[in-house]
Amino acid sequence: MFVKVCGLSTPESVRSAVDAGADAVGFVLTSSPREVSPDQVRILLPLVPAGVHAVAVFRHEPAEDAISVARAAGLTWVQLHGTRTADDVKTVHDAGMRLIRAVTMGANPDEFSDLGEELLLIDAAVPGSGESWDYASVRAKGLDGREWLLAGGLEPGNVAFAAAAAGAWGVDVSSGVESSRGVKDLAKIRAFVEAAKA
Numbered sequence: 696m697f698v699k700v701c702g703l704s705t706p707e708s709v710r711s712a713v714d715a716g717a718d719a720v721g722f723v724l725t726s727s728p729r730e731v732s733p734d735q736v737r738i739l740l741p742l743v744p745a746g747v748h749a750v751a752v753f754r755h756e757p758a759e760d761a762i763s764v765a766r767a768a769g770l771t772w773v774q775l776h777g778t779r780t781a782d783d784v785k786t787v788h789d790a791g792m793r794l795i796r797a798v799t800m801g802a803n804p805d806e807f808s809d810l811g812e813e814l815l816l817i818d819a820a821v822p823g824s825g826e827s828w829d830y831a832s833v834r835a836k837g838l839d840g841r842e843w844l845l846a847g848g849l850e851p852g853n854v855a856f857a858a859a860a861a862g863a864w865g866v867d868v869s870s871g872v873e874s875s876r877g878v879k880d881l882a883k884i885r886a887f888v889e890a891a892k893a
Contacts, residue, residue, distance in 0.1 A: 696858060697865030698891045699844060700872065700884055701752060702729035708879040709742045715888035718865070719748035721774065724764050725756060728877035729869065733768035740769050748772050750795060758786040765792065774816065778802070784811045795844070797822075800832065807836045816867055819847030825870040827853055830861040838862070851886035855893065866891050 700712040701721030712720050720743055722736045723729040731739075736751075743749045751765035755777040765773050773787055774795040787794040788811070796812040801820035809815075815838070819828045827848035845863035850871030858866050870876070872883040 696863075696891050697842075697844065698888050699748075699750070699865065699867040700869075700888070701750075701867055702727070702869040702873075702877070703739070703879065704729060704731050704735065704877075705879070706739060706742055707881060708884065709739050711879070711881040711884045712888065713743060713747055715885040716892060717747065717884075717888050719750055719772070721750045721752045721867070721869070722768065722770070723752045724761075724768060725752065725754045727754075733764060736768035736770065748793075750774050752776075758783040762787065762790045762792060766790075772813075776818075776822070778806065779810070781810045797846075800828070800847075807838070809841060813842070814865070815841065815843040816846055817843060817861075822847060824848070827857070830857040830863075833861040833863070849887075851883060851890045854887060854891045858891065 697718045699719035700717045702723050703709050703720050722731050749770050750772040751768055751770040752774040753761040761773050772793050776797040779796055794812040795814045795816050797816040798806045799818045799820050799822055842864045844865040844867045845861050846867040849868045854866055868887050872887050874880040
């Protein structure tokens with residue numbers, strides 16, 4: 696099970712995720728309670744070992760703008776939310792970067808098609824709510840054989856069930872490992888990665 700821990704902002708949270716065995720860590724470079732600056736990311740980046748993907752996370756910014764900010768932060772993986780096109784994917788790849796394309800369960804059916812991104816992330820219909828949802832409903836999207844991440848309402852106590860119900864290749868967590876909005880709980884990070892990997 697591929698595990699990404701998102702919204703990290705401190706050396707302690709990055710170390711906790713990496714030490715627990717996370718495969719990817721996410722840095723939010725857009726307006727959010729978890730927002731960090733490119734300069735902050737550059738300070739945290741040396742704590743991320745080779746083999747662990749460090750991802751720049753954006754909302755609805757144009758791909759070109761996201762690439763520019765990610766480059767300033769020293770990151771080569773970009774996560775883009777919102778409605779995206781094959782041209783957006785090409786723009787990211789032409790910049791020498793790799794892409795996680797994020798869609799919500801309420802997106803149009805064609806948004807679940809493979810546009811050439813490295814990973815697809817499927818979030819709850821209302822992303823950021825932190826509430827669990829009908830994870831098994833993802834199976835109707837026809838994602839067999841593709842590498843994709845399940846997100847939305849996941850926490851240490853439900854991640855194993857949710858991933859199995861959805862048939863997920865990987866999982867992504869942010870609010871489910873926090874003690875308060877934007878503040879990571881190191882014990883929860885470890886428990887989440889362990890539960891997902893088990």
